Amino acid sequence: DAGVIQSPRHEVTEMGQEVTLRCKPISGHDYLFWYRQTMMRGLELLIYFNNNVPIDDSGMPEDRFSAKMPNASFSTLKIQPSEPRDSAVYFCASSFFGGAGSTDTQYFGPGTRLTVL
Amino acid sequence: SQQGEEDPQALSIQEGENATMNCSYKTSINNLQWYRQNSGRGLVHLILIRSNEREKHSGRLRVTLDTSKKSSSLLITASRAADTASYFCATGGSGYSTLTFGKGTMLLVSP
Numbered sequence: 001d002a003g004v005i006q007s008p009r010h011e012v013t014e015m016g017q018e019v020t021l022r023c024k025p026i027s028g029h030d031y032l033f034w035y036r037q038t039m040m041r042g043l044e045l046l047i048y049f050n051n052n053v054p055i056d057d058s059g060m061p062e063d064r065f066s067a068k069m070p071n072a073s074f075s076t077l078k079i080q081p082s083e084p085r086d087s088a089v090y091f092c093a094s095s096f097f098g099g100a101g102s103t104d105t106q107y108f109g110p111g112t113r114l115t116v117l
Numbered sequence: 118s119q120q121g122e123e124d125p126q127a128l129s130i131q132e133g134e135n136a137t138m139n140c141s142y143k144t145s146i147n148n149l150q151w152y153r154q155n156s157g158r159g160l161v162h163l164i165l166i167r168s169n170e171r172e173k174h175s176g177r178l179r180v181t182l183d184t185s186k187k188s189s190s191l192l193i194t195a196s197r198a199a200d201t202a203s204y205f206c207a208t209g210g211s212g213y214s215t216l217t218f219g220k221g222t223m224l225l226v227s228p
Contacts, residue, residue: 004159033215042218042219042220042221043160043205043218043220045215045217048215056215091159091160093159093160104148104209104215104216105150105162105165106160106162106207106216107162108152108159108160108161109159110158110159111157111158111159
């Protein structure tokens with residue numbers, strides 16, 4: 001398997017522009033997570049999905065952030081409008097829950113480095 | 118707030134030496150995991166220890182867990198320059214749950 005795929009790897013945009021980050025989870029995984037990583041705040045969970053349904057979006061910082069998962073193999077994180085303080089590395093991760101006794105090990109993508117000027 | 122807190126924040130050693138990183142957490146857990154992050158890359162799962170286990174080995178890695186003290190340690194023996202990375206602990210709850218990550222320990226191994 002190719003692992004979790006994210007695109008783009010780098011994004012530079014100007015304040016006010018819309019930004020869309022994309023993620024393809026590992027095939028067969030039923031959980032998908034979006035994280036944001038900064039030096040100041042570390043790794044923050046933004047939102048996660050189970051079987052394409054958003055379960056907890058309490059980590060989404062503002063209404064400017066939205067995430068969708070239209071099918072099991074694709075998710076997007078959108079920021080509209082973007083602001084300089086959104087500059088960070090955004091990671092997508094996926095995992096598989098195999099029932100009682102299984103673990104919640106997560107598999108991370110390479111991340112998207114977002115710079116908002 | 119962060120569940121896991123790693124200590125030290127940064128560690129610098131020479132190749133061949135052992136590196137020990139610690140993690141403390143606050144609430145009861147089902148398992149504790151360690152991840153590595155190389156510069157500019159995503160996190161990679163290293164090892165998992167369940168709450169009913171006290172020690173686990175994987176290659177040059179040794180993880181211990183003390184649930185009474187709510188702490189864990191990761192030991193990397195005979196370190197190599199390629200071990201240079203940030204190391205994160207993450208705790209998982211009962212059933213299926215999200216992981217809560219600490220802020221990590223930056224390890225620098227000099228040749």
